[in-house]
Amino acid sequence: MKKVVVGLSGGVDSSVTAYLLKEQGYEVIGLFMKNWHDDSVTISDECPWLDDSNDAMMVADKLGIPFQTVDLSEQYKERIVDYMFNEYERGRTPNPDVLCNREIKFDVFMKIALSLGADYVATGHYCRKAESEKDGKTIYRLLSGKDNNKDQSYFLCQLTQEQLSKTLFPIGELQKSEVREIAAEQNLVTAEKKDSQGLCFIGKVRLPDFLQQKLKPKEGVIVEVPAGKDLYSEEERTFNSKIEELKHLSKKYRYQQNDGKVVGKHQGAHYFTKGQRKGLAVGGTPEPLFVIDTDVDENIIYTGQGKDHPGIYRQALFIDKNEVHWIRRDLAITNDEEMKVKARIRYRQPLQDARLYQTDNGMYVVFEEPQASITEGQFVAWYDNEELLGSGVIS
Structure with missing residues (x-):
């Protein structure tokens, strides 16, 4: 019997993952990752990980599989949270879910699982794995999940051949509705549980509140740039090389405060991200304002009216x-x-x-x-x- 460690998160997807693997004859171990207990940064009043770990434990008990909790909060803080603060401070917008898979689930967690003698790690991701042969070597392929609405392959876009070779995705062939049906048939406590929102494994987080605890508020101005601005008018150009054309196509617009008019104030450009509409608190425009750029050095947010604004x-x-x-x-x-x-x-x-x-x-x-x-x-x-x-x- 091959041994597989399932990352039991306390949600319905990982619960059904564990059930399916047991049915397929694997020796299954449930492992719950605890990823947060930094008292210097509060995340929310609720304590979702406690409820989640209880649910994971009840699922393991119902399936008759061994269960334990591993505390990865130190690595999580170092590799995900500190990275997030650092990126926001630089005016960039990180994706914690992609990082969490690359750095925690399929690295730290996988190493723990393999040290327990596991042949594989399994997760409740909606994606699939396939294998093919090339020049006598096995090639592992990451395929999108069958449920188009839930496909999570994007979140695993940083995985490697080595990681894929040791991974199983049992629910990738199923629709979400089928996963819930299986959970209900097996009387799993997670059958009706809502999908978790927010940061990977931490639960609900209001990002501005979270960021404000490490990145200090700093008042600045919101500038509205009109759509008819000269910098958007493109005259026909000829390029001397492909590289020159590529550089031109991928170039960001560079704004200055006098490109538009000041329409409001904000508490820190590093709390905002491109395309954002909520949280600007500027009214009175015919169409809603969208963030088209942030300048963290000058602490200015540049906005444009309507979702068709050329700056977007x-x-x-x-x-x-x-x-x-x-x-x-x-x-x-x-x-x-x-x-x-x-x-x-x-x-x-x-x-x-x-x-x-x-x-x-x-x-x-x-x-x-x-x-x-x-x-x-x-x-x-x-x-x-x-x-x-x-x-x-x-x-």
Whole structure:
């Protein structure tokens, strides 16, 4: 019997994952990750991890599998929380869920599981794994989940061949409704439990409140930039090289305070992110204001009216060469090569037609249609049909 450690989170997905593996004849161990107990930063009045760990324990008991809790809060603080504060301080927007999978679940947690003699680690992610042979070697492929509405492959876009080789995703072939049905049939306490929101394994967090505990408030101005501004008018241009064109397409607009008018005040540019609409507290405009850029050095938030404002859109993005990651290393393109792909810049975004261009310094991703709110610090992931090939941090 192969031994598999399931990351039991106290939710319905991981509960059904454990049940299915037991049915398939694996020796299953349930492990709950405790990821937070830093008293210097309060996260919310509720204590979701206590409820979650109780639910996980009850599920393990019902399934008759061994259960234990591991405390990973030190690593979580170091690798996720400190990183988040650091990124926000620099005016970037990190994705804690992608990081949490790369740094905690499939690294720290996986090492603990393997040290317990496990052959595999399993999680309740809605995605699938496939294998193929190439030049006598096994290639592991990460595929999107069958439930289009729940597909979570994007969150696993930083995994490696080694990590995939030791991972199982038992619910990837199922719809969410089927997962709930199985949980109800087995009388699992999590059958009706709502999906968790907020930071990976920490529970509900109001991000501004969270950030304010480490990043001090600092009053600044909100500037509204009109859509008809000269800097948006594109005259026909000729380029001397492909690189010059790529640089132009991926270039950010650079704003100055005199590009628009001051319409309000804020408590810190580092609390805001591109595309944000809520929390600006500026009224009286015909259309709602959206954040089109933040300048943390000058502490200014630049906004535009309406979701069609030209400042929201860009056709291309750049990934620094150290941040380009291929799950399918055998398909990685080299300098001056290009590749046609489907790509997304956020979870649940429908896949977009795009091209990858590899250069000395990094990779350009050029979309067929301009994309809204391309945000530094977030991840772009690229696919071939339903297979996720690679990803990178937007520079």
